Amino acid sequence: MLSAYEWEALQLSLRVSAVAVLFSLPLGIFFAWLLARRQFPGKALLDGLIHLPLVLPPVVVGYLLLVLMGRQGAIGSWLNDWFGLSFSFSWRGAALAAAVVSFPLMVRAIRLALEAVDSRLEQAARTLGASRAKVFLTITLPLTLPGILTGTLLAFARSLGEFGATISFVSNIPGETRTLPLAMFSFIETPGAEAEAARLCVIAILIALASLLISEWLTRLSRRRLEAAC
Numbered sequence: 001m002l003s004a005y006e007w008e009a010l011q012l013s014l015r016v017s018a019v020a021v022l023f024s025l026p027l028g029i030f031f032a033w034l035l036a037r038r039q040f041p042g043k044a045l046l047d048g049l050i051h052l053p054l055v056l057p058p059v060v061v062g063y064l065l066l067v068l069m070g071r072q073g074a075i076g077s078w079l080n081d082w083f084g085l086s087f088s089f090s091w092r093g094a095a096l097a098a099a100v101v102s103f104p105l106m107v108r109a110i111r112l113a114l115e116a117v118d119s120r121l122e123q124a125a126r127t128l129g130a131s132r133a134k135v136f137l138t139i140t141l142p143l144t145l146p147g148i149l150t151g152t153l154l155a156f157a158r159s160l161g162e163f164g165a166t167i168s169f170v171s172n173i174p175g176e177t178r179t180l181p182l183a184m185f186s187f188i189e190t191p192g193a194e195a196e197a198a199r200l201c202v203i204a205i206l207i208a209l210a211s212l213l214i215s216e217w218l219t220r221l222s223r224r225r226l227e228a229a230c
Contacts, residue, residue: 006200008175009183016091016179017159020099021152024106028151032110033136051104053165058101062168065097069169093170094177098159105158106151113147114140146219153215157208180204 002010035047053061069076070088079085087093117140125135141148163181170177172186180200187197 002199002203003196005174006183006196009178009180009200010203012091012094012175012178013160013180016095016098017156019092019095020102020159021106021156023095024099024103024155025148025152028103028106028110028155029141029148032107032114032151033140035107036111036114050107053101054104058162058164059168061101062097062165065093065100065165065169069093069096087170089170089173089177091170091176094162094166094179097165097169098162099155101162101165102155102158106155109151109154110144110147113144113150116147117143146223149218150215153211153218157211160207160211161204 031046031050035043035050066073066088068074069079071077071080071086073088076087079087085092087096121139121143122135125139126132130138160179161181162179163185166177166179167182167185172178172182178186180203184197184200184204187193187200
C-alpha cells in the first residue's frame with residue numbers, strides 16, 4: 001500500500017500532467033498544422049525552436065522558464081502584477097514545465113498525421129463550397145485523430161516523467177511541486193528509503209507503459225473506424 005506522502009505525489013503528478021496536456025493540445029494542433037501545411041519565412045527556425053526542448057538539458061529548460069516566467073522574469077513579473085498569476089514555486093509552474101518539455105512530442109505526432117492526410121480530399125471539399133474551417137473540422141481533424149491521440153498520450157507520459165525542468169523552475173516542495181519523479185529523488189537521497197523509491201519507480205513504469213498501450217489501441221481503433229467510414 002502507498003503511504004499518504006506517496007499518494008500525494010502520485011495525484012499531483014496526474015494533475016500536473018493532465019493540465020499540461022489539456023492546455024498545450026490546442027497549440028499543438030495549431031503549430032503542427034502550420035508546419036505541415038504552410039510555407040513561410042522562418043519556418044525552419046520555428047520548427048527548431050519547437051523541438052529545442054528535446055535536445056536541451058532539462059535543467060536548461062527549467063532555468064529559461066525561471067528567467068522568463070519567474071516572479072521577476074520578463075513575462076512572469078507582468079503576469080503577476082496585472083493578473084496575480086504566478087508560476088514559480090507552484091504546481092502551475094510544474095504543469096508549465098511539463099508542457100514545454102512534452103510539447104515537441106505532441107507536435108511531431110500530430111504533424112506526421114496531418115502530412116499523411118490526402119490533400120485532394122480537402123481540395124474536393126473546397127471546390128464544393130465548404131469553408132476552410134468546415135473542411136478542417138469535418139475532414140482534416142477526423143483524419144488526423146489517430147495522430148492527435150498518439151501525441152496527447154505521449155505528451156502525458158512524458159509529463160509524468162518530467163524532473164529536470166521542474167526542479168529547476170519550481171523546486172521540490174511537498175504537496176505543491178513534488179511530483180512522482182521528485183518524490184523518488186527525495187527517497188533516493190534519504191537513507192533507508194530504498195523500498196519507497198523502488199515502489200514509486202514501479203508505479204511510474206506501469207503508468208507510462210499503460211499510456212503507450214492505450215495510445216496504440218486508440219490509434220488502431222480510430223484507423224479502423226476511418227477505414228469503415230470510407
